[in-house]
Amino acid sequence: MTFFRPGPALLGSLAALVAAGPILAVAWLGVTSPWDDYLTHLASTRLAGYIANTLIVSATAMLLAGLIGTLAGWAIARLEFPGRGLLEWALALPLAVPAYVAAYGWLDLTQAAGPLQTPLRESGLAVLTSWMPVVRGPVGAGFVFAVVLYPYVYLIARQAFSEQHPDLQHAARTLGASNWQSAMRVTFPLVRPAVIAGLALVAMESIADFGAVAHLGAPTLTVGVVRAWAGAGSVADAARLAIVLAFFAYIAFALERQSRSRARYGQAQGQQRPTERHALSGWPAGLVSLACLLPILLGLVIPLARLGYLAVTEPVARGVVPALLNSLLVASITAVIAAALGLGAAYAIRSGTRLGAFSARLASLGYAAPGAVAAVGALVLFAGLQMALDGLWGGQFPILLSATAGALVFAYLSRFAAVAIAPSETALARVNARLDDAAMTLGASRRRIATEIHWPLIFTGIAIAALMVFVEVMKELPATMILRPFNTDTLAVIAHNYAADERLGQAALPSLILVLACLPAMILAARSQSSRRSV
Template identity: 40%
Template sequence: MPRFFAALRSLPLIALAGLLALPVLALLASWLPWGQADVSSGAILREMASTVLPGYLWTTLWLGLWVAVGAAVVGTATAAAVTLFEFPGRRQLEWLLLLPLAMPAYVTAYAYTDFLQYSGPLQVGLRDTFGLEGRLLPEVRSLWGAIGVFTFALYPYVYLLARAALGDRAAHLMEAARLLGAPLRRRISTIALPLARPAVAAGVALALMETLADFGVTSYFGIQTFTTGILKAWLSMDNRFAAAQLATMLLALVLLLLWLEHRAERRLRFTAKGSGHAGATEAQPVALRGGARWLAWGVCTLPVLMGFVAPVLFMLRPLASDWSVLPWDRFLEWGWNSVRLGGITAALAVAVALSLAFAVRRRPTWLTRSVVQLASVGYAVPGAVIVVGLLLPVGWLQSVAPQWGVGALVTTTAVGIVWAYLVRFCAVALQSVQSGYVRIPVSLDDSARMLGASSLRLMTQVHWPLLKRSTAAAALLVFVDVMKELPATMVLRPFNSDTLAVVAYQLARDERLGEAALPSLALVLVGLVPVLLLSRTLRSAPPPVRAAAVVAVDESAVVEAVGKTRSLTA
């Protein structure tokens, strides 16, 4: 009986979590016999298997394989360089290597295309200078071009986790091996890199989730992946069941990567236990001399140049060359739409996160924990998958009860797009708020209850003052993620409500790359805010506790692309 009343008290939370998990549940229901309106799921799957599915699968796997290799190599090499060695500029490069986190991958793709394409300034200048003809560089808009863009845009995920592993967990073991006479090469190959392997695996899994979720780069480069196929099946072929089943296959790949990431994360926590004590010392960087130190400097500088500096300079070129071409009159309107949607979503996400986290804090039962897990199910789901999963039940409800006007409410107002944002990014706010609750002793709750405080007073007078920093970080990260989100925004945005991300994509698709520079650079400036806060947190951590701070903060940096924030303000 007590469990029954506890379930009744949790009904509002269950309903809220159900709304957030509805798109994923709708996709799974599309495979059921009663979920098909005119064609069986088996027939659709057989048709796709004989036509487009092999191409989608092969391209997606090939893209993911090489992005994984590139991100692992670049991220591990840079993390090892700034952690294990001393060379000129090491302290500055420690935080400069985070800058590509502020650059959306599709903005990087637009910048390189504008500069390196056949009619771009580089090839035109080479032809005019040397009297050459024809194409002088490989085509940028290709599979290999996308691999390069994703590698330099996503390597910071691997860099952050590998840097934490190399800087803390291997410290005392590296020192012990040095005292036993092991050379540096052997200490790196047999101690440092094996201990960093779980961190590298977790970072690669998160980078792959970003790659699978991308629509801007693959669509602009004309690469047929699962994400582009989903929107093509829905918008061009008008086949919602084909889109739903493609989305389900992509969801299965994402869940596999998520499982691998969690598995690597558990191993990462296990290896951290032996070196996180107060007596652990930091690894002393080995001073490099001669050409070796400049090689290390080049290894760390190249990703910063390719992932941030060069794209920004390429975008600034059209701004400096012809200001009259830029749509200044519409820029404020696009910016206001982006800020408005981001602000509304951030406020709602924080409110939902506070409600769920407080419910778990007050009644940490299996039911409330299950509700929180259900509400977090969409954080790793690509935006295109969420769109399909959201419109499926809305279309069914519109066909059953057209007088309710649910379809118009979701597709012609901000309700649908904010709903999709909450499904995707509510877990970002929830994990940040929960990280704040971890730092609040339970004894404060017990004392407040003994003094007769109600749940409302406990939340407003005890918890809220201690959660301000965590909620501010949650709101900031959700706001930035909403500003940069593309596929869900492009499909669900209301009429005459273009955002900066959508406009940048449309202008670039129409080969108006000069005009796309302005909204693209605005997105980069917005993305710089959490990156600068992260770098400040990493630099300000005192040496004895720096390892613990990095372990707490690194996942919040990773989340800036995939939404896994836990403690940005730790």
């Protein structure tokens, strides 16, 4: 392995610089800036609550999402039942629902004056309301995260179950193990690393969230970062809290990377026979179908149905169309650039150089940085660049860099470029290196090989990478709140603003439009992954 090859290594280095720049800026500002009394006051009052809520929310989300995702992945991979083909990709659709949107719907449904509690009290069955708790607080937030983030576990677990060699179960049965013993001692232990990788993604997303925990009254460290920036007006204190937040996120990220590296030991090696699925009929088949449908109802259908009712019956919110256009614009721009960076990082890995591989892996760290951390880091970087330009200009530089769409896109790229790397790397890895060797012996240049051989084969993977980044950017809230240009809102921001003012009826329409804008991209990505896996 060589250390450096200019083209691919530079592309990977650019992706790493975009991802690592804001994180390094946050660390630098948090260490070098003078201290004041804000953090001292926070440490004696609310910091312990922030940390406790962060742990409770993430633990609850991981527990429930792990249970839902693992069982759903096993059922889809190992059983044949009515609706399985549809549910295989439909189970991934709750990822299109931002956690704060699901929180709006569930809190309105279950609160004391909501449509689920009021009829019971009016009919004299108030005792039953104790069996229907209000979705609020850290546990309620954990439930909301679980029903929208379980697809992270489901998708990885489904793949792990499908890639297990059938002979493993056959060998267990020949040794006298029952079907239950074979599942508990062979099947599920082998997919444990894959499940842990999915749970780590759930933990990172729940730690990074702002809208859902703020609405449900479970302030976490992300809320503390936003309050330090917006309320106290201290970027330095926000940076210090962001360091603590990033610490928790990187623990989850390290766990995810380690689990992924261990997951390969549970996968089949060599030529794989198709996975054997046990056909169900009668009431067991209907029960499994309903069980697989339940997560979709909880994470997608029920909260959106409630918001749809509110959108129809309440006054229409203002500024929805401009916010939609702003959301689509920044999401599309970021998706295209992120896909290009992801492809560059994938080529850096394929190049075989140490610098290229290191840069691509460093770029993957950006996903572990919550949106608030990326936003504060981008704010610090662009503010420093602005000061440097002002000094060179000899006064106020005519272009303001901090509160601009460019700074916002940069923060998005810092966090979500890593989302594009994995699909790009997977797509490029499927292209046999012998094709390159054959083309080069015929005199083809590297550029021609990339455009005429690689591109037709990897286009689907690159498109999926862009779609996933598009969905993530559309849903992102804390980074958008901190860095959006003045008088420029997105659907996520106006939905949060209305919900924060307790005008949920007005928040319903932008929330619905946001999900409907994300669903087509999510459907395409989920169906593409399912069809590609079944080939």
